[in-house]
Amino acid sequence: MCKRLHVGGPKRMWEPEAAAAPIAAALYITGRRGHSPGGMRKAYIREQQARGRKVVAVLPVHYPKEILTAAGVLSVELWGPPGPPRHASAGRLQTYVCAVGRNALGFLAGGHADLVDAVLFPHTCDTIQGLATLLPDLGGWSKPVLRFQHPKGDDRESARRFLRAELERFASEVGELAGAVTAEALSRAVALHAEIDRARAALLARRASLDLSDRALYALLRRGEFLWPEDHLAELRRAVARLAPAPVQRGLPLLVTGYVPEPMSLLDHLAEVGAFVAADDWAATGRRAPPRPDPLPADPFDALVEKGFAGAPCTTRGASRERRLAHLDALRERSGALGVLAHVPKFCEPELFDLPALRRHLGERGVPLLVLETELESELPAQARTRLEAFAEMVSARRARA
């Protein structure tokens, strides 16, 4: 990987060490440095805009970030945000809609994202699909709207062809917002993100050999939700360099499957009960670190189509149960996880539908499972903490007996 990647065309040429490294370094691992996460993002966005970059707020989960990067557009992901809704507009969605959808509506319609130039709605689920039309069509968002529809279901020729056409359409839509996406810029962006994916995958696959707390690791991974990719890669490389040859984590290894590591204090509570995330199947993190071939397909769109079907089976893409369960088994075996935590948002159909199969599957294999339904609270509710504690005790006792 070349140290100086220039993506996004000459106007947006950027040299990591010379320019943004101080910011990245300030963010690295310790994270906040006196800023709230929101404040940190805002400062970063402003700094990026001062460089002439456009900024797009992106709703979960899967989208071709490479195309945005190639156009020199900073993507800032909006997983809620967590905590109570920021604006009464959240009430435009019924209370039986998940907190991710309601909070995103409150945030966007309440003017909290006015800093950005556009919003991107990937068609993740019925809720985000609904938001993708609610906000622009019935009010609350007047800036440009981008949409990306990824095919649902298994890897099929028809789905591949559609994905390719949709990627090309999306590239021209992004081009209208930020200037044409050239093939060269896209190839560079694809290579850059492949490097990021590999680094993220390495950190997650060799998690036990990394001397970082879960909180620090996930703060790092989740900064990828808003950092310019080269800033993020710089941080990731430093973390990869810290991987030890042998495991250093001594806690209770758990596999976590779910949507997004929110509230982040969940990770602190895991640490308190002596556990750590040995294997990650959160949609926000583990499912977005697909294996990338080396070399990548020469055509950048081909590479993106490959990536579209290469990732871990994700509920939001309508992945088959068999594939998903087999993937979880593989994660569990590879990581030595002794129990599984299913951490799902309330009212989230994609995640909730798989729970009975997961329960049955793990039950047949004698693997302990804890299901935690959360609602994007700022803090993990006391009852959830108690359940987590009891679960960890039970898994520890089993380990001791074994």
Add this chain to the structure above:
Amino acid sequence: MIARRIEYQAVRRAVGPLLVWLERQRSRGRVRRDAGPFGPPLESSRKLKELLSLHYLEGRYADGAVPVAWVTSGFPVEILRPLGFHAVYPENHAALCAARHALPALVEAAERQGYSQDLCSYARCDLGSVASGRTPVGRLPRPDLLCCSTNICQTVLYWYRALAERFRVPLVLVDTPFVYGEARPHDVAYVVEQLREAAAAAERVAGRRIEPEALSEATRLAREGTELWGACLAQNRAEPAPWTGFDQFAHMAPVVALRGTEECNGYYRMLLDELRDRVRQGVGGIREERVRLLWDNLPVWFELRHLATLLAERGFTFVCSTYANAWSEMGSVIDPADPWASAARAYQHVILNRDLGSKLALMKSLCRDYRVQGAVLHSDRSCKPYSIGQIDLRERLSRESGVRALILEADHGDPRAWSPEQADTRLRAFMEAFD
């Protein structure tokens, strides 16, 4: 297999019609109960009951005799008709369970399996019925094929995944990109390709090929059926409206579950004649029509009668609904001369697969065409794709169409999410505002 086929044909051709005939004789002497605030009952209702009873009766003997597919309501079923599939509509079955108050026991069976109460009650009902083997229709045939289209929601994909896992049979998916304005060429191409994939899977299951003429014919029938249904609905432009929106919910079963068959179309021809007659004679769905309303979203199946009565007693009637209308919209697009591409376009443009601007435009045009004074938007806890946007739609509809509009919190199937007292109070207050 042969014995099963003989049994199936015997039920279809002899036992079923005989049972229908016997039931007709029995009901002849029965005294009709007082219609209350409603107009005279539709004569066609009896035929509807017979048609559906026969359909479910045949279903009991279908597996092993003919190929069986379980199908989502928005799936282009025309491609299955030429192969002789018996199509089961779990959504229709769940609606029937809800209307017969059999749903709570079934959803509880699903919940015991770990399905969350926050999931669509149709899905829970079906999964509970499969798990427990219970159904008010006696028995549902085991599927050989599962056919799912995401044009109504993505929930159906997760639901059918669970069915595929349970039955270990192929699942075909027709993934329909969401439409903003008009479907884009690559969307249509994608759906056409998937329809061909689905047809190939169905051919493998049926062990024979789809003859192009037979497909054209099924497409023609589907088009005619949806147009007939649309014509039946359009009779309600008359004042008084010859039937109520609640009647329509019951009478839409054939266009959902028997679309693309002559039985469906024959039934709607008869219903249309009857409705036209009622219009000519000035017979209304309710005795005294005072205020005409629009309904949005699925019905509250388990409370149809109660809600209809509450409204009719005060002269209120639903004359149209976005839900019943959904099965009439695609008629003009379906083209027997171009079955694949026209089906792709038609099934992509259904209300739940379109932007909210289009939905608002549709609601406004229904208000205008049916001279509606009020609207009830059923905020359906079980159906997010239908319910998202309603809070704004209510406001926009009031402002732009000048109709009073109410949001009614309920669930299309699960009575546990329903507070009858609260709903009655809200509806009464809503009606009083018209005085």
